[in-house]
Amino acid sequence: MTEDDANNEQPLPTPQTAADFGFPISTPYAIQVEFMQRLFETLERGDFGIFESPTGTGKSLSIICGALTWLTRHLNRPSKTTQQKSDCDNKPDWVLSYENKLRESENPEKAAAERYKAWxxxxxxxxxxxxxxxxxxxxxxxxxxxxxxxxxxxxxxxxxxxxxxxxxxxxxxxxxxxxxxxxxxxxxxxxxxxxxxxxxDEGKVPEEPSITKIIYASRTHSQLQQFVSEIKRTQFGKNIQCVVLGSRAQLCTNATVRKACGSVQALNEKCTEMQQQKGTRCPQLPVQHTPMLDFKQAMQRVADIEDTVTEAQQRGVCAYYGARSCVRQAHVVALPYNMLLTQGARDALGVQLDGNVVIVDEAHNLVDTILATHSVTLSQHTIALLLDLLQRYFKRYWQRLRGSNV
Structure with a gap:
């Protein structure tokens, strides 16, 4: 959020009760209400926050209700310009028309949304x-x-x-x-x-507008699954879109390719190869845009990995690329640590951190995960084995090798 945007927006008051947060439990702990209030205030200020909650106090529900209450109110936040509109009732129609067009020209998000809808x-x-x-x-x-x-x-x-x-x-x-x-x-x-x-060919595909979203990262997919299940328990589960990002091994809907590839690496390579070779294009990625557009429309809800795969199979599209296509319009994007912490992975998935809320669950594991993600361990045994293999290869084929090979 830029400073100009902040100056043009009315501040959001902090909710006072659990019911104001849409908390699904009628008698919450006092620490849960306080947690949601502090989280709401941190998001409103655009600050960094470190939160801790004792085991058994419903941390996930507190995060969901606190963050989504702020997000829904932020997306519907009235601007000062909107509130001042009532002062313009006495102006001539042609002046009001000109001012409306001027406001629309100054709203690039709305213009982008209209271009994408027209396309x-x-x-x-x-x-x-x-x-x-x-x-x-x-x-x-x-x-x-x-x-x-x-x-x-x-x-x-x-x-x-x-x-x-x-x-x-x-x-x-x-x-x-x-x-x-x-x-x-x-x-x-x-x-x-x-x-x-x-x-x-319909010309260049216009960039789909992106809304402010919550990017939620956790260590394992089972934790992401639990988080999505908790969202479904709340009132937000009926009004928002949540997408879970995963690997090809979890989301590939091409049964033939999955059966032929014995490892995750082989599946990744085969998927990339089928996109590059026109004659062997994966049938789950049709040339037409309509099947994927239908999938995106059906995914305008809270969906976990299993929901995404099932919906993609019913519509004959790829769940892996289909989930990625839902990121820009999703209110919540859930993904594992490694996808969040790697710049290349974020770029490939279309996950932008600027202007969005990032929530890292179990953040005490974060440092170890960063080190593991950006480190490579090479043992002495592996180096010795590699040297032995190279010597054997050279000994057997040295007469066939040229100077450039060596």
């Missing part, structure tokens, strides 16, 4: 039209195949004056290598199977 509507409309054309072509192919061989020439002549000329690819039929009937079928097949990038 999404255009993509859905165009891809739906393409699918209708393909179904029509499929029916034509079936009709041609059912015609006797002697009638195929007449079918070509009749359809050449019809309304489907734009479906016929001109490049086919210029070589004269096939009979007229076979050529007609080939032209229809070419149009039916044209899933090229050029046909599906």
């Amino acid at each position: 999404e509507q255009r993509v859905r409309r165009n891809e739906a039209a393409i699918q209708r054309e393909k179904r029509q072509i499929a029916r034509q192919i079936g009709a041609v195949n059912r015609k006797p061989a002697g009638q195929k020439r007449n079918v070509d002549a009749a359809e050449s004056n019809g309304s489907d000329d734009d479906l016929i690819v001109g490049a086919y039929g210029s070589d004269g290598e096939h009979a007229d009937g076979d050529e007609h079928v080939k032209r229809l097949l070419a149009a039916y199977g044209s899933d090229s990038d050029e046909e599906e």
Whole structure:
């Protein structure tokens, strides 16, 4: 949050009771209410905070209710400009219209949201039209195949004056290598199977606007699962979007690839390889945008790893990349330590720390995790083994090696 933004916003008062925080337990401990209040005030000031709560005092619920109460009120925070709008009632309509347009031009987030929405509507409309054309072509192919061989020439002549000329690819039929009937079928097949990038190209995809969010990190996925389950218990579970980020081993929905890859590293390499080779593109990453857009729309809720995988399987898309596509509009992003603490991982996942709330659970493990993430242990035994292997290799193949190999 910039200083200008802060100056244009009304401060949020601290809630006083557990009910104000949406706490699901009617008789909370006094330490829970105090925890939520101090957390709320820390987030409102944009400060750093270190919080400790005794075992058995419902720490997770306190974090959820305190942080999400602040977030929901922050996202709906009235600005001073909004409150001063009532003072403009006496101005002429043309002045009010000009001021409204000026305010919209000064709101880049709103403009970005409108651009993305317009792009999404255009993509859905165009891809739906393409699918209708393909179904029509499929029916034509079936009709041609059912015609006797002697009638195929007449079918070509009749359809050449019809309304489907734009479906016929001109490049086919210029070589004269096939009979007229076979050529007609080939032209229809070419149009039916044209899933090229050029046909599906909708221009550069505009950047989806990002909202202020809570980034919650914990040590294990079981702890993340418990955290998401606690959110579902509260009133916030019906009104926010929460996404859990994980590895390909947890989120890959391509059963064939999962079965063929015996390790996490092999799965990662195969996934990357299938994206680079056009002919072997993973079917869970369709060229069309609509399936992933439908997945994102269905994921506008609180979802854990299992929910994400199930939803992706039902819609035939990749849960790994689908979860990443939900990050910008999610209110809560839950992820393990290693994804938060590595710059490359954050960049790949689209997780931005600036302007967002970062909550690290069990932070006493943080230093050890940072050291482990950015350190490599190489034992003397491993070095000795590597040296022995290199010497054996050189001894066996030295006559075949050139100077550049050595």
